[in-house]
Amino acid sequence: xxxxxxxxxxxxxxxxxxxxxxxxxxxxxxxxxxxxxxxxxxxxxxxxxxxxxxxxxxxxxxxxxxxxxxxxxxxxxxxxxxxxxxxxxxxxxxxxxxxxxxxxxxxxxxxxxxxxxxxxxxxxxxxxxxxxxxxxxxxxxxxxxxxxxxxxxxxxxxxxxxxxxxxxxxxxxxxxxxxxxxxxxxxxxxxxxxxxxxxxxxxxxxxxxxxxxxxxxxxxxxxxxxxxxxxxxxxxxxxxxxxxxxxxxxxxxxxxxxxxxxxxxxxxxxxxxxxxxxxxxxxxxxxxxxxxxxxxxxxxxxxxxxxxxxxxxxxxxxxxxxxxxxxxxxxxxxxxxxxxxxxxxxxxxxxxxxxxxxxxxxxxxxxxxxxxxxxxxxxxxxxxxxxxxxxxxxxxxxxxxxxxxxxxxxxxxxxxxxxxxxxxxxxxxxxxxxxxxxxxxxxxxxxxxxxxxxxxxxxxxxxxxxxxxxxxxxxxxxxxxxxxxxxx
Ligand code: ADP
Numbered sequence: 001x002x003x004x005x006x007x008x009x010x011x012x013x014x015x016x017x018x019x020x021x022x023x024x025x026x027x028x029x030x031x032x033x034x035x036x037x038x039x040x041x042x043x044x045x046x047x048x049x050x051x052x053x054x055x056x057x058x059x060x061x062x063x064x065x066x067x068x069x070x071x072x073x074x075x076x077x078x079x080x081x082x083x084x085x086x087x088x089x090x091x092x093x094x095x096x097x098x099x100x101x102x103x104x105x106x107x108x109x110x111x112x113x114x115x116x117x118x119x120x121x122x123x124x125x126x127x128x129x130x131x132x133x134x135x136x137x138x139x140x141x142x143x144x145x146x147x148x149x150x151x152x153x154x155x156x157x158x159x160x161x162x163x164x165x166x167x168x169x170x171x172x173x174x175x176x177x178x179x180x181x182x183x184x185x186x187x188x189x190x191x192x193x194x195x196x197x198x199x200x201x202x203x204x205x206x207x208x209x210x211x212x213x214x215x216x217x218x219x220x221x222x223x224x225x226x227x228x229x230x231x232x233x234x235x236x237x238x239x240x241x242x243x244x245x246x247x248x249x250x251x252x253x254x255x256x257x258x259x260x261x262x263x264x265x266x267x268x269x270x271x272x273x274x275x276x277x278x279x280x281x282x283x284x285x286x287x288x289x290x291x292x293x294x295x296x297x298x299x300x301x302x303x304x305x306x307x308x309x310x311x312x313x314x315x316x317x318x319x320x321x322x323x324x325x326x327x328x329x330x331x332x333x334x335x336x337x338x339x340x341x342x343x344x345x346x347x348x349x350x351x352x353x354x355x356x357x358x359x360x361x362x363x364x365x366x367x368x369x370x371x372x373x374x375x376x377x378x379x380x381x382x383x384x385x386x387x388x389x390x391x392x393x394x395x396x397x398x399x400x401x402x403x404x405x406x407x408x409x410x411x412x413x414x415x416x417x418x419x420x421x422x423x424x425x426x427x428x429x430x431x432x433x434x435x436x437x438x439x440x441x442x443x444x445x446x447x448x449x450x451x452x453x454x455x456x457x458x459x460x461x462x463x464x465x466x467x468x469x470x471x472x473x474x475x476x477x478x479x480x481x482x483x484x485x486x487x488x
Contacts, residue, residue, distance in 0.1 A: 222247030288355025300372025
């Protein structure tokens with residue numbers, strides 16, 4: 001099989017900048033594609049918060065990006081994904097991207113990312129490196145395929161097929177109509193079957209209509225988003241494009257997420273020797289001010305505090321849980337102020353039993369994965385979810401709601417058969433969550449062998465990116481041949 005030239009156009013890439021699972025994917029999948037022999041490169045904006053890991057080189061030639069009334073000038077920095085030769089290009093434009101935040105709710109977000117989409121294509125032209133396929137990620141780069149299909153259609157770069165991955169359909173990137181001028185797109189695209197939605201430009205919808213193929217991050221989510229209940233207003237487009245839409249479960253970076261080697265842990269361990277996990281639990285209890293006790297079930301949470309994650313259900317269930325069960329909770333997250341305050345308050349009311357760290361802390365996240373006994377993820381919707389896979393790998397059975405990628409990655413525990421990898425509940429209610437925490441708690445106390453079996457089966461799962469990377473290569477080839485047939 002011939003190697004492919006693949007460009008990742010992405011708003012995040014681990015370990016330089018990450019706001020969520022999208023960053024994990026863009027930092028990991030290219031490594032596997034390169035290992036399979038493909039020429040893969042990544043382009044990302046240079047936010048003020050980007051970590052300059054490894055060697056960086058500024059490209060001598062300035063980058064003229066054709067947006068707005070006049071060309072905007074940017075700088076391009078070149079580095080590689082750590083441990084690989086995969087080139088990563090960062091686009092520097094102080095005025096648009098000097099700020100620290102990746103997304104926030106800046107009024108000029110559409111301009112920032114329209115600029116970035118055009119810049120990504122311009123870098124390829126400047127390098128004289130024309131990708132056969134461009135893999136674009138979520139709404140920020142939704143206008144990129146539109147540019148290729150319209151304004152740029154006669155340029156060589158427009159021969160590239162596009163694969164658009166939906167990481168989270170909830171965030172769609174609404175923009176004022178004036179973005180059409182700024183992005184230099186034809187006004188004729190401002191229609192409901194292209195980029196228009198409710199009188200504005202919807203950047204996610206633009207990507208969905210204009211990409212050659214569409215993927216999302218789990219098969220169950222690929223089904224859910226085609227329905228009115230799960231489509232966030234875009235189910236019609238997704239049904240229309242259903243023949244071009246595929247769900248592929250995200251892998252995880254099994255190199256960096258490995259309890260046997262993770263340098264962030266006070267002790268390492270493996271399925272064959274779990275002794276180190278008890279040391280991690282003790283360290284976690286100490287760090288979050290919990291009573292140090294090896295024999296109490298410790299439930300962990302690591303999450304963005306957003307409605308989607310169902311943490312309001314946990315906040316509602318916790319007083320009752322703490323009233324009747326002998327348990328501890330270690331909670332790490334940030335986001336909606338209401339939830340931040342709710343968890344601060346619960347922790348203050350239950351010293352020694354609930355520890356809450358409000359913020360983003362990668363080291364603590366790893367300690368929770370390792371030190372907790374059960375990992376709680378009551379998501380209302382979950383495109384794929386990574387933390388439940390990390391937790392299984394760290395011997396911490398997940399407790400999840402049956403939605404999206406959680407259905408595809410966690411197998412419910414069946415007591416009579418001694419099978420499964422976690423605890424799964426259906427209804428998005430505090431009651432159902434309460435019952436399931438009770439079930440996990442009883443399993444921990446009363447059926448220790450079963451509990452150990454859950455841990456072992458979870459640790460034996462193969463979540464390596466390699467499996468999904470091969471599926472992506474098939475999608476790239478599918479997209480390339482479709483683009484060739486279309487003659488553009
Ligand atoms: P999403 O992308 O919807 O936020 P995922 O489970 O796919 O959810 O990915 C979340 C990623 O972000 C995981 O790597 C998780 O460890 C990390 N993460 C989330 N919240 C925090 C936090 N407060 N501190 C550290 N890491 C976090």
